[in-house]
Amino acid sequence: MPALFFLPVALGPFISGGMLLWGAVAAVPIVLHLLNRRRRQTIAWPAMQFLREAIQRRSRNVQLWQWLLLLARVVAVLLIAAALANPILRQAAPVAPRPPHTHVLVLDTSYSMQATGVSGASRFQTAVEAAIRYCQSTAPGDRFLVVAMQTEPFAIVSRPSANVAAVRAEISGLQSGFASASLPATLSLVKRLTSSTEIETLHVAFFTDAQRQTWQSAIDGAAVEAWQLLRQRAESVKVVDVTADDPTTDGNATLTGLEAPAADRLTVAARSDGVQGSGTQLNLFVDDQRVHAARLQFNEAQSAWTDIAVMAEDDSSVVRAELQEDALTVDNTRWLVRRPQRPLRVMCLGTPQTTRFLAAAMSAGGESVWNVQQATPQQLTSPQSVAATIADVDLLMLCDLSRVEPAVAGAIQAVRSRGGGVVWWLGPAAEPDGYVDAAVPFRLADPVERDLYPLDPIRYQHPIAAPFAPYPQSGLLSTPIFRYWRLTPGENDAASEVALALGTDRAPFVLAMDRRQQRSVVVTSAPMVAQTAATDPPWNALVAWPSLVPLVQEIAAWVTAPLHASPASQVGDALSATVAHAQQIPKHLVAPDGTKLPVRSEARDSGTLWTAGVAAEPGIYTLEFDGQSSRQWAVNVDPDEGRLQTVDVSSLQNLTSTDDSAGRAARDDRSSGPISGEIGYGQAWFRWLLAAAMACLAAELLISRFALRWQA
Structure with missing residues (x-):
């Protein structure tokens, strides 16, 4: 028997549609009926002539019963085949409507x-x-x-x-x-x-x-x-x-930084997410004039940094850096409004023995851009003395202070409020319980045991370490560090990044903290000589090493880089500022697409707050004042959004x-029924069909007997 006759193949309402093939057996009684009607030879018989008319009248009734017999047999076979196919017929029943989702x-x-x-x-x-x-x-x-x-x-x-x-x-x-x-x-x-x-x-x-x-x-x-x-x-x-x-087929390169650390220098930083080949093309424009074009190469850490020499400007200028197009073009452009350079005032706060090395390193060079001064914590005895000592200070260097007293904390806040930077140089005089003030963005744990700890530039990824990458013989990697402070991260440590590390566990040696126009650096081992260490040998040999001057100056350049440019914002930031005089409130703020944004102002205790909404797109915004004067404001995208790595869906x-x-x-809610009306439900018809088939067989038996007796 062919296997198809027993396959549970669904066909319409029939669960086992293959069983319908048994309906072909219904052809057997039809064939037999046709064979019984074959022609016979007719022989004339005079004696039968009187019976012919009577036989013809009765034959009509016999044929009717024969057709009924054939119909009963065929229908019985078909009903049995349909019952074996197990039909499930759907009927309608009203249901209550469900509420909308x-x-x-x-x-x-x-x-x-x-x-x-x-x-x-x-x-x-x-x-x-x-x-x-x-x-x-x-x-x-x-x-x-x-x-x-x-x-x-x-x-x-x-x-x-x-x-x-x-x-x-x-x-x-x-x-x-x-x-x-x-x-x-x-x-x-x-x-x-x-x-x-x-x-x-x-x-x-x-x-x-x-x-x-x-x-x-x-x-x-x-x-x-x-x-x-x-x-x-x-x-x-x-x-x-x-x-x-x-x-996404191609990788994505993102411009992560564009800064002006000096009047004649621009630095560009980028990150790669799967960019293949020999890097990407970098073009640099100053006031829409291209001043630099070169290939930007990514290192093993998929980062790139370059230092570009440019002409110093007497007026403000707009700098634009562009990378070649890739899968995501939004993060390929970055803007900077460069301001005219001025000598930055640096205050080295500490004992004369600890500040002299840093002051000398900052003043090194033919034409120093730093106005370096030294002061002791004892000079900060009152708010008036703090204001006088810290007035116009752009960079505050705290040199191996034992404690952060309230006067020192006030000086830190004053410098930060003007957008200045702070560098912490830690040495043997520091006391962990003296660095608990809210102005301190870290906490001291304990100094490590004396040993020689190798310096790790962490692939020169940070802008402080990047300038040393082309000069491996500069002495940075061989800098002798014998002791340093272990740090406990502060509450707001998300913006911290280790620029230079020590030892195999990569403990921070130079810890950089960037909090949007407020930068700080912590150096866990300050330069010193034997005379500056009262009881212990010196913690390092930085004073005698050629890397001291470039290291100190690169740290200072990174911390003060925001001061060389007009305030920059990210998309989504508020376009607002607090000013002291009404003349400093812009009349309009023009977006990069030319739209003029209205400016609203509100009086505050600290001055007048003006706002022009939220930065909706990257580019250069222009602040227009009365008297035809204007000032420009750079807005960039958040480079972290350019990371195209995704969360594995299976992890969710x-x-x-x-x-x-x-x-x-979409979830197909219609599978659970419509809003209102009817739903379908199934009813098995196997027993009913089988019973009907039995009835047809019984009728066939009765008809055959009645027909035979009739014929007899």
Whole structure:
């Protein structure tokens, strides 16, 4: 028997459609019936002529019963075949309508979404298409909220709307921005939008590139608690990775820094995320005139740094650095407004024995740009003496102080308030319990045991170490360090980076802290000689080493670099400032696209605060004042958003049910039934068909006997 007769193949309402082939047996009684009607030879018989008319009348009735007999046999076979196929017929039954579901669509609008994939479409275009498909796949009557995820997230559709066409139009008109994305802030906004008791069944879908910069906070960062609360509140939470089916082909190079450490110097820093080949092309422009063009080479750490000599300017100038185009072009350009240089005032605070080496290193060179002075903590006896001593100081160097007294803390705050920098040089006189003031961004642990600790430049990644990379014989790597302080990070240590390390565990030797126009550096072993160490031998031999002068000057140049340029901001920052006089309030602020932004002012105790909103795009903003004067303001993107590494979607499985494919982004609510009306349910008809077949067989038996008796 062919195996097909027993295959459980579904066919329409029949679960075992292959059993329908048994219906072919119904042809057997039809064939037999046709064979019984074959022609016979007719022989004329005079005696039968009187019976012919009677036989013809009875033959009509016999044929009727024969057709009924054939029909019963055929129908019985067909009913048995249909019963074996096990049909499940669906019927309709009314159900109560379900309440509409609410769907929150969160679209990532950070600038990393502008990266292009293999198809040539940007990640943001893919996200928009996936969100529109989601809308189309939901049940009629469902409602929608739409949120744009960025540094300051906002609602596109802030109230639940069942107008699918209007929601799709809002999504289609959404544009990717130039800011980063904040998952904690976005979750907070979603919580506020869905706090209404009218929302019973909630579904949340994120359309994003799953960038690690954004989503790592949901795994082990600041968004863990809010993410868990959302999962508890919502019926379903989906993360649609739009890069799953359309990954980025080329790597991405990001400009991470553009600074003017001196009147005739510009430094450019960049980072590579998978850029292949011989680096990338760098072009540098000053007031739209190209002054430098070269290949920028990335080291093993995928970072690059270059120092470019330029002409000193008497007036302000706009500097623009550009990299060649790649998968993400937004982070390939950076701006800087360079101000005319002036000698910077440096104050070395400490005992004369500890400050003299640093003062000498700062003053070295043919034409020093530093105005170096020395002072002792004893000179800071009152707020008036602090103001007089620290007036106009751009760089404060604290040289092996035993304690940070309130007067010293006041001097630190005064320098920082003017945008100046602070460098901490730690030595044997320091006391851990004397460095607990709020002005100290670190804490002292204990000094290490005396030994020779090799210096590690950490691949020359930091701008303080980068200038030494072309000169391995400069003495930096062989600098003898015998003791140093171990540090305990402070509460706000996220902006700290080790520029130079010591030992195999890479303990900080030079720790750099950059907090947006306020820079500080901690050196854990200050230069000294035997006379400066009262009881112990000197902690290092920096004084006798050729690396001291360039090291001190590079530290000072990095700390004071923001003073050589007009204040710079990032996209998403407030365009505002506090001024002392009304004449310093701009009349208009012109955006890079030519739009004039209105300026509002408000009187404060410290002066007048003016604001022109938030920086929405990178470029040069122009502050226009009365009297035809103007000033320029540089705004750049956050370079960290240019990191295109993503969170593995499988690592989010323990957080929520995710879907890698944008084409399968939506949950088909229609599978659970429509909003109102009817739902289908199945009923097995096997027994009824089998009973009908038995009835046909019984009828066949009765008909055959009746027909035979009739014929007899």
